[in-house]
Amino acid sequence: MNWQDIARVLQLDFPEIPKLAVFFISLLLALLIGRYTPGIVRLIIRRFSPNQVTDLYENLIDPIRGAFKLAGTLILVSLSMAWLQPEYQSLFNFFSPFVDLGVIAGVAWLASRLFRQFVRVYGIDLLKKLGREADELLLVVETLVNVIIGFISVLAFAQSQRFNLIGLMASLGIGGLAVAFAAQKILEQLLSTVVLYLDRPFVPGEYIRLQDKQLGRVESIGLRSTKIRTAAKSTLIIVPNSTLMSMDIENVSRAKKVMVLLYMDFTKPLTDEDAALVRQVVSEGTDAVFGIDPGSTSIAFTGPPGREELNGARQRARVTFFILGSNENSIQLRKRLLELANETIAQRLSGYGIKFTVQEPTMYVESPVTM
CATH class of the missing domain: 3.30.70.1130 (EIF_2_alpha)
Structure with missing residues (x-):
């Protein structure tokens, strides 16, 4: 029995509320309730782990309250979109991709910040207990996890839009294999450029020292090569990115x-x-x-x-x-x-x-x- 059945038994006549109005009301509630997502998470932790609620909340949740609020608000907004169907299907189809993208991006950002906070608080102690040294490996692991989260987010968005991303990548892989043999040198340069942008061992404006002890300022990183202005003679050195990837470089600016x-x-x-x-x-x-x-x-x-x-x-x-x-x-x-x-x-x-x-x-x- 729902409220309509109760109204029928009591012979009460309520005017039917348009679903568009219900949508705007639920959207407003989503914006208001989403602000209290950290508190809701705290209540859930208290329900399943009452002895550790304060420790977990202060160490993991409270430092990233903003990420929890954003993710919670976007999820509630996504749920409120259900009121647009089926009367306002065109409006739903227009806003749905943007809402799905926001939800997936918000949850991915929350997962990344949560993992980073967990590593900062508990990862070092865990490595100490295992007899390992806490060094730059933690930062590498954090970067790999962020890449995995980003990859899963792309797949989730493609799946939500019924886009067969895996099939497209497989079909491109067969044809791309032939292209790779024909343009191996060009692809090597392009892949080296991608690695430079992802790893970022230096950026334009920083001073680096090459293997031949030349000190120079990075002026630009192009698709094929990097331009370096020497400090002594002020001449311009153009080094292929693939050569830089195989070279030991000292970044003086970041020291x-x-x-x-x-x-x-x-x-x-x-x-x-x-x-x-x-x-x-x-x-x-x-x-x-x-x-x-x-x-x-x-x-x-x-x-x-x-x-x-x-x-x-x-x-x-x-x-x-x-x-x-x-x-x-x-x-x-x-x-x-x-x-x-x-x-x-x-x-x-x-x-x-x-x-x-x-x-x-x-x-x-x-x-x-x-x-």
């Missing part, structure tokens, strides 16, 4: 290091033996982190905060070292590794009866590497 400055405040003054132990544990802990400049750790002991001039007192340590990285993702990964190293240092020193607190926030100062 940068971040100086980390933190203060350790101890609960009691340190003896000479304690100070030496702290110096050893901190040096070993930072040198063990992948991406920290080896031997750059410097530790200076002073008096307590506000009384640094106190003679002989060792109640505060100023620790400085350098993090090396080529891009923002690698720097963020090393900062996360540094947080884990701080926990390890605190545990080791606590075993010797030395307790401390780290002054917040930790200072990060970018310092470009000189040419």
Whole structure:
């Protein structure tokens, strides 16, 4: 029994609401309810995992609330499109491809951000438990997963539009095989260009050093070759992209290091033996982190905060070292590794009866590497 049957029994006569009006009402509700998608997800997590709801929500969902809101809103908008059928079929056929594209793109973006957040929060700890070193492999895995998500998204959109993308690729593959043998050199150049754009070892405007130690500025990346302006003679070097792919190239512009400055405040003054132990544990802990400049750790002991001039007192340590990285993702990964190293240092020193607190926030100062 639905509301129409109830109205018939009670002899109530309601005017029939046009489906177009129902569509606009449901569209408005979708825009309003979609904003509360993170809260709905939190309720679902609480239903199936009540003990871990706070940890999962704060680590995985809250940092990417925007992606959840967008994906939830687009899914609800897609569901509201059902009210356009069959009376407004032409309107449905017009908007359906755009809505499907938005839903698939929104869900794909959410999946990519969610996997990235999972790797940042739990991936490093998981590798540590497995006895593996957390290095650039995490960034490579993240890139591969994003490529897979993008490929699945393209297939899903093609399937939603009843477009046989797999059959088209198979038919093109047979004919393309003959073309590949006829134009092998040209295809090699084009594929090298595609790899350069995807891998992005350098971009126009950056300085690179070639195998022959020539330093130059990348002016443009073409379909067949890359133009490099030398720094010494200001001449233009044109290098085929396939040659660059097989060459060891040093990107000078992306070489940068971040100086980390933190203060350790101890609960009691340190003896000479304690100070030496702290110096050893901190040096070993930072040198063990992948991406920290080896031997750059410097530790200076002073008096307590506000009384640094106190003679002989060792109640505060100023620790400085350098993090090396080529891009923002690698720097963020090393900062996360540094947080884990701080926990390890605190545990080791606590075993010797030395307790401390780290002054917040930790200072990060970018310092470009000189040419």
